[in-house]
Amino acid sequence: MVRRCGLLTNNREPVPLKGIEVALEVKDHVATVVSTLHYDNKEDKAIEAVFVFPLPGDAAVCHFSAKVGQTEIVAEVKEKQEAREEYDDALSSGQQAFLLEESEQSSDIFSLSVGSLPPGESASIRLEYIIELAVQADDALRFCLPAVLNPRYQPQGSEGGGVQVTSVPASQVPYSLSFSARVSSPRQVSKIDSNCSLEPLQYLNAEQSQAVVKLAAGHKFDRDVELLIYYQDAHQPAAVVEAGQVSAKPGTLMGDAVVMLSVYPEFPQAVMSSLASSGEFVFLLDRSGSMSGTRISSARDTLLLLLKSLPMGCYFNIYSFGSSFEHIFPTSVEYSEKTMEEALKKVKEMQANLGGTEILQPLKHIYNQPCIPSQPRQLFVFTDGEVGNTKEVTSLVKKNSTSHRCFSFGIGEGASTALINGMAKEGGGHAQFITGADRMQPKVMQTLQFALQPAVEDISVTWDLPQGVTAIVLSPPLTAIFQGQRSLIYAQLTGQSSEAKDCFVTVKYNLAGHPTQNQIPFTLQPTEETGLTIHRLSARTVIRSLETEKNNYDLMPFMEREDKKEEEDGVKQKVVELSVQSGVSSSHTAFIAVHKGESSTTQGPLLRQIIPVPSFRNMLSSPIAYRSISQPMCMLIPTSSACSMPLRMYGLSSHLGDCDSMQMKMENADHCDSMQMKLEIADQNHKGGIFHSLKRWMRSSKKKSAPSMRNSADSCVEKTLASSSPTDPLLQLVSLQKASGSWELKPTLAAVLGKTSKEVEKLKPASANENVWATILALVWLHGFKSDAEVEWKLLARKAASWLLSLNAPSVTDCVVAANTLLGCNVQKDTLGL
Template sequence: MMRCCGLLSVNKEPVPLKAIEVQVEVKDHVATVVSTLHYENKEDKAIEAVFVFPLPADAAVCHFSAKIGQTEIVADVKEKQEAREEYDDALSSGQQAFLLEESEQSPDIFSLSVGSLPPGESASIRLDYVTELAVEADGGLRFCLPVVLNPRYQPRGSEDRGVQVMSVPASQVPYSLTFAARLSSPRQVSKVDSACPLEPLQYLNKEQTQAVVKLAAGHAFDRDIELLIYYKDAHQPAVVVEAGKASAEPGTLMGDAAVMLSVYPEFCQAVMSSLATRGEFVFLLDRSGSMQGARIGSARDTLLLLLKSLPMGCYFNIYSFGSSFESIFPKSMEYSEKTLENALKIVKEIQADLGGTEILRPLQHIYSQPCIPNQPRQLFVFTDGEVGNTKDVTSLVKKNSSSHRCFSFGIGEGASTALINGLAKEGGGHAQFIAGTDRMQPKVMQSLQFALQPAVEDISVTWDLPKGVSVTPLSPPLTAIFQGQRSLIYAQLTGQSSEETVGCVTVKYSLAGHPFQNKLAFAFHPTEDTGLTIHRLGARTLIRCLESKEPEKDEEVKKKVVNVSVQSGVSSSFTSFIAINKGSSKPIQGPLLQRRVPGVSLRAPMAYCGIMSSMPYDASRRLAGSLDSQGYRHATKGKGLSAKGKRAPELRFSKMEKMSAKWSVPNTLGDAGGPDRFSSLEINPGPPIQPPSDTLLQLVSLQKASGYWELNPALATALHKTSKQVEQAKPANVNGNVWATVVALVWLHGFKSDAEVEWKLLARKAVSWLLAQKVPCIAECVTAGNTLLGCNVQKDSLGL
């Protein structure tokens, strides 16, 4: 067999992208990223190279330039259609042109076109952006450089309006990547963790407030590059004032000073100890084919922890989705021993077997369900986030934001930051990302603690500024504040004052009926030479806020988006970066060849590109009812396709084991694509549940809904003891369930203290149950439990 030479794509075409260099400057909790992409045309004809790649959804792309030989061309930001026409005109006249634009459907996907690169020519493309760093559950700041781009699933029947993603397996990516980050902060840099291989952290000063970290050679493109940066005392509130651009006109966004307020509230212990005991908890789980393997297994374990940690008297339901969607109950049910047991039997059987990733319809169904009085709705969404209709989904969540809070979880490499962050932002909740070998459980349980916190109400931000200075907010009003979650607020400061040099900002809110306020004074001395980072992040925030107002339908809003984007040099969905080398005009010999540079995918590309929607109707109908080439199951025409070949919304209920009941569910959805099909459900007994292999989860699985453990052989097994040992250690005249519950608590505190965030809520429920029993000999039980398990746990530390 003849071996092709050179770097080749999956279509055996030479790939012009040779290398990517990334330099990151992290200042406290903001990062500036400079990416340089090196291209070389080794073909004998001029080419146009197209590269589709991910960026963080909230990043502000603020610089784009190209260097050919010794000539550097800096791009301008222009209205998208105007930029595209200039690009086409440049190519037709033989000029080298470069076009960078954001996907209209998802702000975390960009397309770079390198046009009319002559034979033997090289070019270096520089792309700069700034981004905020998210706060993780353990207090670390998360920086992520997206490398993996899995093609986004297009729902059947939808128009593919997004950019076309060409992808290859990680092992076949035909270009190299180098990465280095410089860290600086007023506080000590404690450590940097990563799932990627890093060179040792190098400190640059004796105070250890500056450091450099580099990616070890040979990055395998099998994961996004994620850094977890830990500072000492990182969560102090702060205000930073940044001077405007000297050449910009005063009174404009870039000409005035800009301010960034970092809010990190600390609620009083009395409030935090009284978490809500009410709520409707709705869990929406992705069961598409891309969730197979460890992802779906981790999701099952996480649902176990979540369900065991819910308070008695709340309501809950679990939905799962793929090409269709299912629900374990026809409506949210009251949390009790019986409903918990039934739900866990179904969770155990969950598999990633529902096909594509159509999240919009289950969300529409959930929102169509009436809210339960005095039970605030809390929605938890678990997905690997590979959808092509991101803006439709986040718009739906925003439309229903007054009726619920939404907590989102991006699972695995390549999860869409636009989708995950957008769900949480529009739903007033919190977003988490679970990548590489991260455990899902601690992050999810942190979000459950957020959901159980009383809702913060009547939030206001007021500025007390020097005379002659006014403030214009760039951020939308704060709608949610959580203990342990940082919020960043941006504003424009117009005017000057020579009298006062101190400003003050006050954040007020009401929590559990009590008024609170955080007041922060700051020196009014704008910092110079900052690279306009705060201005650009503020502009990006304003652009995103305007884009959420459906500017496609409002020309004035669209015009303002374009004006802010052009003025600030920050990308938007209505503008593009365009650079033209006007000195390169040469007649093109023959047609311009297009070469699509493959992105990184960890899965087979066709599985996520809407394979059915791209086929003629007859072909898709023949495939329906069977497994497609990627193992996805599609409904038969009679059950899931309307006469026009469009997918009808389909809701199915899972079988519930060991129950004897029937549900007759009314038709409530309604859709032009066809009728809904709710079927009566026979529930048959099934095999008994096998305990999880993880010791912590095994113990958790045995806890009852009200919080206690039963004294039985299964508990002894989970504790790695014999039933006889556990029975003999029990103090005389102590109830067996009281003894079992105390021993379980001692084991959790003695052996799993490092995982407290995972079991904290269910332990609190167990303590409440014990206190309600009014047992006089708890101290004796704790002592006996320590002796049995070989621990030294104090009674007070158990909360008793």
């Protein structure tokens, strides 16, 4: 019997959360999100409702209030332990209280407690946060409303327990979601895309600079809500000055004016035309159980593209991790045909079978490897982000940020924004999220182009301000700048001046040996009323920097215990003071609201109800038991109704983490070859995963089955584990390319092009080298038939063109003409880069 703790109450009544309304307001590239949660107690006694839910990891929660009847109670920010004690005291005295806390392990998980809600009483909770919208590689601004909260794996031996959360399949979430968005910008809103169904976009003015959009009716809690907002001429530098809070003391962050600068560097085309041909590329792949199925398959295909696109002369290595970690080479090796083929062979064998999600140890191992002279280290991390020790990981990345750049990819619904964005931000790189039906390859290859850009060095920011005015920069120093990517700088403007002088901020840097600068003009005249949005975003920036500084002390074993504690306490005190002053959440504070009206002492203990959230991990499963984030889970799901070897699970315990406890019945195992199945695995604490458990169970089964049945079942598992060559024609073509960038004239190439070897041989110009002919055929096919996927093959096509140019072959023009004739294309020689 599966426990329904949290999903239903003791009286089998639905949980008290009835609905969530979310209103999004986007002004240029800053978003304000207002969520209203409606509670209704249908029990015959007072209840305490606890709801653990996700928010964007870089959000600044700035308002929390509760409305009970006609009374509104606005919460205050207080030190966390003080807030908890006030909440407990209020409940014990029969008062209503509301507590909102940020997880100390990860900034994208919050806990909301609604205490002492009387029988028949209703309450509405209003939660407001602000966030900067990240710019994607295609210039879209990305907003994500997290709806899915997956279990976070807590590494063995780590301090602190996992945050407790109840998760259920989307179809069993007992509350509704409504979502609307209003977008305004100085520029035209070109379009708004989403991974969810939307009602038609409505413009509010003739300039089409304001628009509204809503989720279509019937939205299910089976995914995060992602909006991609496109502006015309999005790459415009801008400066917004916001006046200080009238009631705040001058000289403090909230009392002074604050400026937010958006910097969009434009690199000279001459520099950008030649991408770097050196570097150490380290790929770190999550192979925990939760990466199974299409995730690990897509990751293998992506590594194929990456390896084929690397420049000759660079160095590389591939790490993978779960409860333990592995690496293909002891240390990074020079990129060549031999090392590329050796790596690809290992990549094809990779499965999601390494257990839990312990990313810290492989990162430490990578950072302990000495850097290769003149080969800048570029780290690519692929993970579904189900990590419990987020702050420890991002602190480690920051500590090593001077020796590398970190590019991170969040895979699937519910990936931790705090982890993915935090690693990229602290590592001076770029973050991408791959959700729903997104293909991983385009986003990864776009990021590889960023990594191959010339490294920007000696970055400095200078201010030209009127006499008497000083800028105190609140943002961490800029460590990385990429072509076309926005960098934000917050600064507190102290002092006053009677001059009406224009102000300038200049960002200077060295790009591939060329001194470069970008200058942004602005005035001290405050922008129209912005509701202290800029101040709170800047306060959030400082708070996150301080929290990272505090976490860094844990990575300093040489410090004396007393000194470490003193430093940590000092940083914590700064965080609490700024959080209280600005009204912005932190890991050391909490929002507390107490309804101090007439109350009567509560008789007996409150009925505690845990409110469930949807988890992608169990979208296809039956209701699962209440568990903590640190607990593992695994499940086995046949995906084809035509399976001739159905697998049935019964007798599931409420723990679900022990794969050996699963009982399965197998029938018709001798028809294993026709079976198609998928293993959906969540994090497990033991190495080997469910494949290992399944094989062990089959071999040790005491059922009286024929040897042929057992052998066939073993064969089926082996075939499921075995890798297969890519079926996508593009990936098939890519898999045939050599490390140098060339292709060989082989029957496999002809087959991918849809031709016979005889047809390909017949049209080859007589004077053409076979590999030159094969390479031009491949390039013409890519440009002629796969132009919509150019971002995926652009780099490897550039490498192929460089190889052709290095040969200075006289028959190139003839080969291009013949290739167009054979393939029925009209691709010009110049288009191929020749």
